[in-house]
Amino acid sequence: MEQRHIGALELPKILEMLTEHARCDDTKEMVFKIAPENNFRKACQSMRYTDDAYKLSCRYGSPTILNIKNRNNSLKRASAGATLTPIELMGIAEVLRTIRGLQEWRKHSQDVETSLDEYFEALMPNKYLEDKINAIVLGEDEIADNASPELANIRRKMKNAQQRARDQLDKIVKSQTYQKFLQDSIITMRDGRYVVPVKSEYRSEIKGLVHDTSASGATLFIEPIGVVEANNEVRVLEAAERDEIEKILKELSAETGTFADSIIAGYNIVLELDLFFAKASLGASMKACVPKLNDTGETVLIKARHPLIPAGLAVPIDLHLGKEFDTLVITGPNTGGKTVSLKTVGLFTLMAMCGLMIPANDESEICIFDNVLADIGDEQSIEQSLSTFSAHMTNIISILQKADENSLVLIDELGAGTDPVEGAALAVSILEELRMRGSKVVATTHYAEIKIFALQTNRVENACCEFDVATLRPTYKLLIGVPGRSNAFAISKRLGLPESVIERAKEKLSGESVRFEDVVQSLETSRQEYEKQNREIALLKVQLQEKKQAADEFYERLNKDKQNEMEKARYDACRVVEQARFEAQQLLDELEQLRKEKSTVDISSLAARAKAEIRSRLNKMEENADPVEKSHHAPYKLPRPLKAGDYVILTDINKGAVVLEPADKQGNVLVQAGIIKTKVPVGNVRLDQSKNKEKQPVGKIMRTVKSKATAPISRELDLRGMDSEEAIILLDRFIDDAVLTGVDTIRIIHGKGTGILRAAVQTHLKKHKSIKSYRLGVYGEGESGVTIAELK
Secondary structure (H helix, E strand, O other): OOHHHHHHOOHHHHHHHHHOOOOOHHHHHHHHOOOOOOOHHHHHHHHHHHHHHHHHHHHHOOOOOOOOOOOHHHHHHHHOOOOOOHHHHHHHHHHHHHHHHHHHHHHOOOOOOOOOHHHHHHOOOOHHHHHHHHHHEEEOOEEOHHHOHHHHHHHHHHHHHHHHHHHHHHHHHHOHHHHOOEOOOOOEEEOOEEEEEEEHHHHHHOOEEEEEEOOOOOEEEEEEHHHHHHHHHHHHHHHHHHHHHHHHHHHHHHHHHOOHHHHHHHHHHHHHHHHHHHHHHHHHHOOOEOOEEEOOOOEEEEEEOOOOOOOOOOOOEEEEEOOOOOEEEEEOOOOOOHHHHHHHHHHHHHHHHOOOOEOOOOOOEEEOOOEEEEEOOOOOOOOOOHHHHHHHHHHHHHHHHHOOOOEEEEEOOOOOOOOHHHHHHHHHHHHHHHHHHOOEEEEEEOOHHHHHHHHHOOOEEEEEEEEEOOOOEEEEEEEEOOOOOOOHHHHHHHHOOOHHHHHHHHHHOOHHHHHHHHHHHHHHHHHHHHHHHHHHHHHHHHHHHHHHHHHHHHHHHHHHHHHHHHHHHHHHHHHHHHHHHHHHHHHHHHHHHHHHHOOOHHHHHHHHHHHHHHHHHHHHHHHOOOHHHHOOOOOOOOOOOOOOOOEEEEOOOOEEEEEEEOOOOOOEEEEEEOOEEEEEEHHHEEEOHHHHOOOOOHHHHHHHHOOOOOOOOOOEEEOOOOOHHHHHHHHHHHHHHHHHHOOOEEEEEOOOOOOHHHHHHHHHHHHOOOEEEEEEOOOOOOHHHEEEEEEO
């Protein structure tokens, strides 16, 4: 693909933006070498790498890639036996640290498999060499003392020799005898040796070697004889230190050279990964997406925004090519956005072929072409000379030589730069030639002849860039299927051109041109009215959808509340029935016991009647166990007028209440439900028969039964294996029996387990009116597995 076509579509500017997201200098150089890939499989693979890098970055954040330098030459020299400098070794350690960091970052995101795994798995960290370099090389000119035992020994001796020299010089500078000979009471160095500054007139007073003089000659820097030996020892040790450092660096370089190939390979992988994540970062900054790629010639751009136009100014466009039509002719006034639309198609195609994300919606599609051929000139130029037309036609000829069924051809201002009649004829002929070759074409023009050609030719479509005549400003919206107008008369009139001049110009137009422009204007008016209606319909649709959603949510919430209330009512009713059944069964057992003890007929008949009555009441309570459902059947009628003190049920909330005042003239009854007093309609009240029923003779028997029984009762209750609710019911019955029998202490076995049953038992005992006190068992009684309770 020729560079001039790529440059015309401004791909190099996008690559320049990409370099800002790359970390390594070598990666930035790689960016400028990126070329559009016309092999469909390779283009898909490149886009997959970018997509996976983007997904990993969004989920785990971008990996840390240092701006590492290329150390390949140093590594090759080391493998050849050269000794590397500390700076070179530090750079290699930085490369190793980056390789290790990338692999560790991927280990934290191993729950997602990506196409980049082949790169991460090929990384070979070398923690051993990295740590060894960092332990030996501390800085650009600093080697660690413990780099070798010999170096540590040399430096220890150097410190001792330097200290001896300083001690002797300290005695001189602090001595009252020598202070008058010194220019300053300080110790300094000349040529790596410790010296003292001596006044020149006292040169003979201090014996030693003169190493330097001041600029004025008033001061001599003398090394006293007493420290010469120590300084000599320091110089000898410094030479030994340099030799040892050279030896250490040589050995370290040789060891580094053995790993040169793996480090170079790792560095190259780092650059590749840096490029992939740079592409992902650029896509994120542009709010771009990964388009679907195809090789069928179809291009679909949805809400596409040219990346070189600032985000706040870019107007999204929708454009498709290769499905219903293969050639798209874009018309409209100057500065209306025709060229931007043209460049957007070509630039997005090149970006996708380079593995770059495009700033458009997710459903966009890009075709991978063999060639993207563009002729884009300056349509705003006021110099329309023969040379301009010649250059334009030279590009067209070059395009025709290469265009085929796998080419995307983009031509701006087709046929411009020459006589309009000849230019229009050439433009139509060029489009027909490209159509016959099967190329996908997008062209911009002002010629009406090309608009008519698009209307009359199969698989050729018109498009225009919308223009607001009222404001004399383009909207930059691309409208496919509608031919555009130049709007020259409207713009001229708006700018102040006399009406008479405009009318004479209209008269000079051919009748056919006028009719065509009128048809286009009519189509444009109809389209705008249609779009307005569509927007209103869409708004109403959204409002209806919101109301429907709100209604559905309200209904669902109402139904859920209803179900909750019904379940609560069933649960309460079942508990009442179960409690009543338990108490009734207890009474029946006691009546049966009494019948066995008393053989008289009266007692037997009374017990039978009591059993029948209790069974009848139980059956009635079971029938009413689901009061919510049954409240919707036949209407209820009070059996008698209500009076103060009656127990009633409020049917609308299924709660019990007591009548305080009978119904007034309005039919409202004053009742008290709990602590609340309120008036309710008499139709919402039902008499509670179970509480208002007159006492039967069986009551006498019940009062007799409640006297202390003589039957023996166990003092121990075993609740192990029961749930809390069942255990409490049995415990209540057991306590009642114990009270009737006169037992003063009971033993409740609940087991240790999780402690839930023990807690439920003790909570119930704490509230029970018949329990005086309770405690856990002690050793021999069952300890925490039993509770001992004392009755009142």
